[in-house]
Amino acid sequence: MKSNRYILLLIGIALLALQCKDGFDDENKCTSVPANATPYEIVIPPFFPPMDIPADNPMTEEGIDLGRHLFWEVKLSEDNTLSCGSCHFPENAFSDPNQFSIGTQGIAGNRQAMPLFNLGWAQDYFWDGRALTLEDQILQPVPNPIEMNIPWEDAVIKLEADDVYPGKFLTAFGPGAITKERTAKAIAQFLRTMISANAKYDKFRLGQVELTPLEEMGLDLFIREGGDPEDGNGGQFGADCFHCHGFGNMQFTDHLPHNNGLDSVFEDLGFGGISENPLEMGLFKTPSLRNTAYTAPYMHDGRFQTLEEVLAHYDSGGVASTTIDPFMKYTTGGLQLTEIDKLALLAFLNTLNDEEFIVNDDFSDPFE
Numbered sequence: 001m002k003s004n005r006y007i008l009l010l011i012g013i014a015l016l017a018l019q020c021k022d023g024f025d026d027e028n029k030c031t032s033v034p035a036n037a038t039p040y041e042i043v044i045p046p047f048f049p050p051m052d053i054p055a056d057n058p059m060t061e062e063g064i065d066l067g068r069h070l071f072w073e074v075k076l077s078e079d080n081t082l083s084c085g086s087c088h089f090p091e092n093a094f095s096d097p098n099q100f101s102i103g104t105q106g107i108a109g110n111r112q113a114m115p116l117f118n119l120g121w122a123q124d125y126f127w128d129g130r131a132l133t134l135e136d137q138i139l140q141p142v143p144n145p146i147e148m149n150i151p152w153e154d155a156v157i158k159l160e161a162d163d164v165y166p167g168k169f170l171t172a173f174g175p176g177a178i179t180k181e182r183t184a185k186a187i188a189q190f191l192r193t194m195i196s197a198n199a200k201y202d203k204f205r206l207g208q209v210e211l212t213p214l215e216e217m218g219l220d221l222f223i224r225e226g227g228d229p230e231d232g233n234g235g236q237f238g239a240d241c242f243h244c245h246g247f248g249n250m251q252f253t254d255h256l257p258h259n260n261g262l263d264s265v266f267e268d269l270g271f272g273g274i275s276e277n278p279l280e281m282g283l284f285k286t287p288s289l290r291n292t293a294y295t296a297p298y299m300h301d302g303r304f305q306t307l308e309e310v311l312a313h314y315d316s317g318g319v320a321s322t323t324i325d326p327f328m329k330y331t332t333g334g335l336q337l338t339e340i341d342k343l344a345l346l347a348f349l350n351t352l353n354d355e356e357f358i359v360n361d362d363f364s365d366p367f368e
Contacts, residue, residue, distance in 0.1 A: 034174035037062045040189075042120075045197035047205055047250045051120040057135065057185045059192060062172040067190025069168065070183055072365045075158040077148040078104050084141070084187070085365060087113045091358050093291035094194065099302035107146040110268065112302035114287060115295045117196040117357060123255040127284045127300040130274045134191060138184040152180040159183070194363055196290055197250070200351040205250075211351065217340075218348025223247070226335045233329050239314070239337060239345055243327040244286045252290050252352060257283035258325045261318015262299060270300070272323075282323050293353040307349060311342050 033039050037060035042051060053059060070076065071084045087101040088094040094116035100108040111127050119125075125137035141147040142155055159165045159178050169178050172186060203209045211219065222245075224238020244260070245252045257271045259282045266272075272281030284300045298304040304313065315337045317330035324331065337345075 033058050033060055034062075034172070036171045036174075040064055040193075042192065043195075045195060045202070045250070047202075048197065049121065049249055051192065053120070053192070054133065054135070057188060059189045060172060062168070063186050063189040064193055066165075066168045066172045067186035067188065068363070069164075069366055070187050071190055072367055073159075075162070076142050076150065076155050076183075078150040078154075082148050087147075088116050090360075090363060091294065093117060093196070093294040093354075093358055094363075095295045097296065099297050101147075103144070103146045104149045105146065109146055111300050112297060114285075115291060116191060117194050117291065118251060118288065119194065120192040121249075121251055121255070124285070128270050128274050129257060129285055134188040135181070135184045138187045138191075139180060142180075156180060156183070194357075196354040196357040198356050199290065199354040201247075201348075202250075202354075204351065212347065214344050214347040215351050218344035218346070219351075221337075221341055221345055222348055227330060228336075239335060239341065240327060240329075241289075241314075241345075244325075245289050251288055253286045253288045255286065257285055258327075259283045259321065259323045260314075261320070261324050261328045261331060262303070262313075264319045264321045266321075268301065279323060282321060289349060290352045291354055291357065292349050294358055307346055308342070311337070311345060315342070 040059040040061050040063075042053070042059060044051060057063075074080045074083045074086075076083060082104055085094075087096045089096065092115070096113035099112060100110065101113050102108050114127065119134055122134070125131040125134060126140075131137035131140065139152070143149070143151055156178050159169075165178065169176075169182060169186075173182050176182070200209060200211075200215075204211055221239040222241045224236040224240075224242075225234050226238050226240035227233050227235025228237065229235050244254055244256070244258050246254055257280065259270075263282065266282040269281050271283040271285075272278065287295075292298075292307060296305055296307075298307070298310050304310050315335045317332065317334040318324065318328045320331040
């Protein structure tokens with residue numbers, strides 16, 4: 001009897017090996033590309049760091065195609081009216097021009113929908129960092145009662161009953177059931193292809209174009225310390241932007257949480273609401289400064305409608321609080337930027353807008 005069990009075990013391992021010929025990762029998750037799928041080699045833009053692709057979710061042409069359809073699929077909502085794309089519009093760099101998105105129940109959220117690009121380089125997701133992987137992030141909006149409001153079990157049943165999806169899942173992932181995990185993996189593959197790296201500044205770094213004098217001035221302000229050199233804080237009459245939006249990794253975010261002086265008392269606890277760490281109350285994920293021409297309104301709660309308002313906030317120094325970031329050094333007195341300084345900063349920020357990204361047909365709704 002024992003030998004029979006051993007034989008069955010060997011047969012099972014052999015069958016798994018046929019589906020997972022490249023082996024398993026440390027958590028015994030299959031790392032192979034299904035036999036019918038075509039590996040996708042992601043192209044990393046110049047000056048960008050490598051992208052960390054999860055071992056258990058290698059990118060394939062079929063997985064990306066499935067993910068694109070699922071991103072725009074209204075069957076993932078309770079009443080077949082909302083898709084991921086309903087709150088992430090291409091022309092807005094896949095953010096929402098409304099301050100708060102409205103779910104299937106007509107309820108508004110309390111945070112601005114973040115833009116979707118260059119997510120393969122992020123360290124965590126959502127304004128409060130509560131999801132540590134892109135796959136985990138994707139799992140959350142579907143059952144959320146103020147978003148798509150449908151149990152994953154019911155969403156999967158609708159996908160199984162569709163004429164197309166069973167075949168698409170088979171070619172993307174091989175034999176096996178449609179699951180919420182596979183759905184999230186497919187959408188994650190699609191989102192990782194949404195790379196924005198063809199703005200004027202990218203072309204400048206490649207030596208293809210020159211910045212105007214005003215844009216160069218804005219860049220100089222961006223990378224200089226703020227404040228008067230005589231005030232003892234190492235000031236260089238700059239704008240202090242680089243601390244949280246450093247441009248060295250070309251992401252224009254440090255991917256870290258900061259309290260940028262919006263409030264003295266926090267109605268939304270941000271990272272602290274997840275960690276319950278008093279030192280993280282009122283901290284929110286730093287967004288990228290790419291594509292800001294398309295992503296208004298700004299901040300986690302969309303309180304600012306224009307970039308001019310954003311610059312005015314930072315110029316003021318922000319509001320002091322118990323967890324305000326050490327880099328917000330001028331809550332008294334402010335940065336004292338001149339009007340030409342602000343115009344130069346706006347000119348530089350506009351060099352980060354990628355006009356081709358927002359009209360890329362590879363990301364568009366396949367059902368239209």
